[in-house]
Amino acid sequence: MTTHAVEAWIEAPLARFVEDARVTLALLLLPSGQVLAQHGFTRSLDVASACALAAAIQASGGELGRMLDGRAFTGLHHAGQDRQLFLAEARTRRGTYIFLTVFDQESSLGLVRLYFDEFVANLAAAAPEGDVAVDGVLAEHFERDLNRNLAALFGRA
Amino acid sequence: MSLVNYATREITCKIVYYGPGRSGKTTNLHHIHGQVPDDRKGQMVSLATQTDRTLFFDFLPLDLGTISGFTTKFQLYTVPGQVYYQSTRKLVLQGADGVVFVADSQIRQMEENIESFQDLHANLAEQGVDARTIPLVIQYNKQDLPRDLIATTDELSEAINFRGVPDFPADALHGPGVFETLRGVSELVLKRLSSGGTSR
Numbered sequence: 360m361t362t363h364a365v366e367a368w369i370e371a372p373l374a375r376f377v378e379d380a381r382v383t384l385a386l387l388l389l390p391s392g393q394v395l396a397q398h399g400f401t402r403s404l405d406v407a408s409a410c411a412l413a414a415a416i417q418a419s420g421g422e423l424g425r426m427l428d429g430r431a432f433t434g435l436h437h438a439g440q441d442r443q444l445f446l447a448e449a450r451t452r453r454g455t456y457i458f459l460t461v462f463d464q465e466s467s468l469g470l471v472r473l474y475f476d477e478f479v480a481n482l483a484a485a486a487p488e489g490d491v492a493v494d495g496v497l498a499e500h501f502e503r504d505l506n507r508n509l510a511a512l513f514g515r516a
Numbered sequence: 517m518s519l520v521n522y523a524t525r526e527i528t529c530k531i532v533y534y535g536p537g538r539s540g541k542t543t544n545l546h547h548i549h550g551q552v553p554d555d556r557k558g559q560m561v562s563l564a565t566q567t568d569r570t571l572f573f574d575f576l577p578l579d580l581g582t583i584s585g586f587t588t589k590f591q592l593y594t595v596p597g598q599v600y601y602q603s604t605r606k607l608v609l610q611g612a613d614g615v616v617f618v619a620d621s622q623i624r625q626m627e628e629n630i631e632s633f634q635d636l637h638a639n640l641a642e643q644g645v646d647a648r649t650i651p652l653v654i655q656y657n658k659q660d661l662p663r664d665l666i667a668t669t670d671e672l673s674e675a676i677n678f679r680g681v682p683d684f685p686a687d688a689l690h691g692p693g694v695f696e697t698l699r700g701v702s703e704l705v706l707k708r709l710s711s712g713g714t715s716r
Contacts, residue, residue, distance in 0.1 A: 392530070405559075
């Protein structure tokens with residue numbers, strides 16, 4: 360299974376984490392719920408749902424922590440019957456990301472935690488500074504494509 | 517902020533449906549979900565209470581197809597409208613590329629519309645987003661109700677749309693206006709991308 364990243368600098372640290380920690384799924388996302396890199400998901404739309412839910416869990420955990428403990432809870436571990444889930448925050452100079460990973464009996468929480476720290480360090484080292492200025496991504500006359508696609512989507516074509 | 521993957525030529529944008537409680541934000545998403553073919557949408561995720569009021573958000577990922585050579589995906593979210601879910605609204609609004617404000621056309625809901633619109637501006641400002649520059653459209657929903665119960669689109673526009681953004685009358689329960697609203701916000705979001713801006 361391959362690793363896909365929106366930004367190339369994430370790919371190597373994530374691929375290494377997946378191999379070292381022996382996890383089945385891994386997701387790096389923005390706090391707004393948008394995917395930056397993933398391993399193990401086969402449908403891009405499922406990735407989107409997983410990201411939305413992971414961002415929601417992380418955000419509500421943070422708020423709950425602030426309310427009860429005076430500071431945000433930055434991680435979560437859930438042990439299911441066959442698979443376990445580990446969700447945590449990864450900080451780099453480019454910003455704070457959310458990391459979600461799922462593993463089975465091939466790995467363990469200790470192993471995942473150990474390699475997660477290394478992953479965050481590798482990610483921080485690889486992260487470029489600042490956002491990328493986009494100079495007109497879409498062609499000026501994108502409206503024709505947009506109208507055609509939306510009409511098709513709503514059965515109006 | 518829109519995510520642009522140059523390697524795979526893919527764009528992902530986040531659109532948030534905002535508005536007072538029971539104005540029809542979730543109904544908009546349900547209608548879109550019902551219209552779009554299975555291979556162009558993901559599962560609609562609703563974190564709702566037992567009485568189907570939105571607790572955290574509704575989420576619907578859409579694949580818009582290829583636009584100007586980029587595979588374009590939209591992630592549609594709703595916020596919980598009820599006043600006491602303020603912190604949740606802030607979280608869902610984070611990183612939005614465009615906003616649809618769904619107003620309830622009923623005359624008795626006018627104050628709630630205005631309060632919610634002010635709440636949207638305050639929450640955007642708190643996140644460092646200038647409400648005058650974020651792509652925003654307004655939908656006047658429930659225009660199917662009896663005329664004596666609802667305000668006209670002119671009256672609603674006068675009360676809410678002081679910025680003169682694109683606005684659309686709608687009946688989200690049955691469909692009219694839902695498509696036009698989505699097209700309106702999509703155009704604004706993509707226009708912003710086509711004219712250049714900050715992305716990841």
